[in-house]
Amino acid sequence: MAWTWRFEDADGAELSSPAPSAQPAHQNQSDAESWLGEQWRQLADAGVVQVRLFDGPTEVYGPMPLSEG
Numbered sequence: 001m002a003w004t005w006r007f008e009d010a011d012g013a014e015l016s017s018p019a020p021s022a023q024p025a026h027q028n029q030s031d032a033e034s035w036l037g038e039q040w041r042q043l044a045d046a047g048v049v050q051v052r053l054f055d056g057p058t059e060v061y062g063p064m065p066l067s068e069g
Contacts, residue, residue: 001055001056001058002025002026002027002055002056003025003026003027003028003029003031003032003053003054003055003060004023004025004026004032004053004054005023005032005036005051005052005053005054006051006052006053006054006062007043007048007051008048008049008050008051008052008063009047009048009049009050010049010050012050012063015047015048017046017047018043018046018048023035023039029053029055029060032053033053036051040066043066044066044067048066049065049066050062050063050064050065050066051063051064051066052064
């Protein structure tokens with residue numbers, strides 16, 4: 001399965017921008033989490049408030065806020 005992030009606003013609605021296609025499909029959870037660790041500030045600047053991690057269609061965890069602290 002591919003590991004992907006769902007980008008959400010504060011109400012939990014999925015955001016169409018940044019487009020989900022802006023992220024790669026990850027081979028495993030570690031790669032997905034590393035990618036988010038490198039990208040979270042840019043995503044937050046683009047309006048993403050929280051994220052959810054999926055392994056294929058299965059939600060692994062979330063919502064996780066994209067904020068410092």
